[in-house]
Amino acid sequence: MTAETLAPAIRRRRGAPARELARWAYGVLGILVLAAAWELYKLLGPSDGVVIGDARILPRTTDLAMPHTWDMIARLFDPVTRSATANPLWLEVALAALVTLGIAAVGWLVGIVVGFALALIMQRWRLAEWGLLPWIILSQTVPLIAFAPVVRSWGSRIEIGAFEWQDWMSVAVIASYLAFFPIAVGALKGLQSPDTIHTELMRTYGVGWWKTLVKLRIPASIPYLLPALRLGAANAVIGAVVAEVSTGMQGGIGRILIQYAGQASGDPSKAWGPIFGSIVLGLAAAGSVAILGAILRNYRRVEINA
């Protein structure tokens, strides 16, 4: 009986590297298919795009609108400008992406603190859940573009002693505004996830809310929290990029997205550099949560009642 019950776990472990490899292979295959579709349409599609009535439903296939994939990649290794001291494009994009990543990380952390605090309050007091949850949902319907300049102008009025509000802080606040939402909702669901049997068990041990929280609710919330943190990380990156654009902050990837797009008529491949950069940025942010998930893997076990 013992060997039998343990068999699935062992099989799972043995199959892991092969499955991991297959997942990467599928990922690469997906990118290749996408590139092939792009090139195929560019080759076969009409140069003026597909137009029905007045609406263009498929883009022009000119080099200006759709550069070759290899041109886009080659452009990454050329200098940003004609100046002799210019960095290659990929480096410029990477440096800007790092700036944005740093800001997004701050926003993410603030989002975790705020989101988790809200979830705790809502778990503790049912009344707070009824009162707060609709507002939390409503908060996400405010358009970011409208909201960003307000944060910036309020921030610019904050000056406490030697502390002066920086532009990047506005961006971080906006990133956290997008990040806290999935974390609050996921954490609440996770904190509420323990079965009655578990909460009653803690009651029979005569322990209070705090110990129940630490020993039961927080560990039980981790399977719900991890996807929420991943969503939050992706949201923080999007929030940071959009906020950089709408607050006009220099140095981040949002800024060069706009700047290079403006130069696209002369250098169409260049605009794709920061686009690839922001994709990598989002993947890196979400991927770092996957590492967290691997560390906490024992908390993702589920109870199986035989």
Next chain:
Amino acid sequence: MTQLPETPVAPTRTVDAVTVTGVDKTFDTRSGQVDALTGIDLTVSAGEFISLIGPSGCGKSTLMRLIADLDQPTAGTVTVFGKSAKQARLDQDYGIAFQQAGLLPWRTVAANVGLPLELHGASGRDRTARVGELLDMVGLSDFADRYPDQLSGGMQQRVAIARALAEKPDLLLMDEPFGALDEMTRERMQTELLRICAETGAAVVFVTHSIPEAVYLSDRVVVMSPRPGRIQEIVPMGLNRDPAHAEALREERAFFDGVTAVREALHTGSPVPTGARGVENR
């Protein structure tokens, strides 16, 4: 009554394990008040094994929950070792096991068993020693580092029983702990439970709806009837409780006589069946 002859029942525990006096329990539901229990009087002596048996809805689990202070009676009093049920809960005078094992999936077997000790601030060394003892007792020493999802249902339930015994309680409350197990595992677990009870000298309140299980395990079987939940009859068993005799007992005349006595008590108690209602096929 056979009172576990060799068991070193603590002499300090001359006081009864559980005293239930005139207890009523009414639940407020949307469709009005439901009388779950009326006029319950019951005394469980120290070291005694009591089963609560009856059809679904007779309030046997409710009665156990009142003893555990997971619910409060509407009228009457429940005392556990001479204290209020609440005080007994806070003092950890009882251990409890439910139908589901209710193990924490992120904790190893050893950490699950040690959970109550950890919560009450036992030192690491004491905890390790006690957990080792307990796992020995339930025969899971080789599985200390496994996780609950790597165990069968019967093994999970044994972990839950070890956890219930962690703080050496003088009273065990068990709500159909073997209800979800197959018959073979169930019989083995019953035998083990008797052995463990003999070793620890704890009193047990055991909720079940299996007649043979109640007869096999108990010193007295409390037969309950539904709507409203009342004690129909208390059937004393007086079987030979020598652990060495445990397997043979299942095929003995006295065992079958016990089953018949409890059956009859159950059937005289229940109201005339009306259609499919009252059919109990679990």
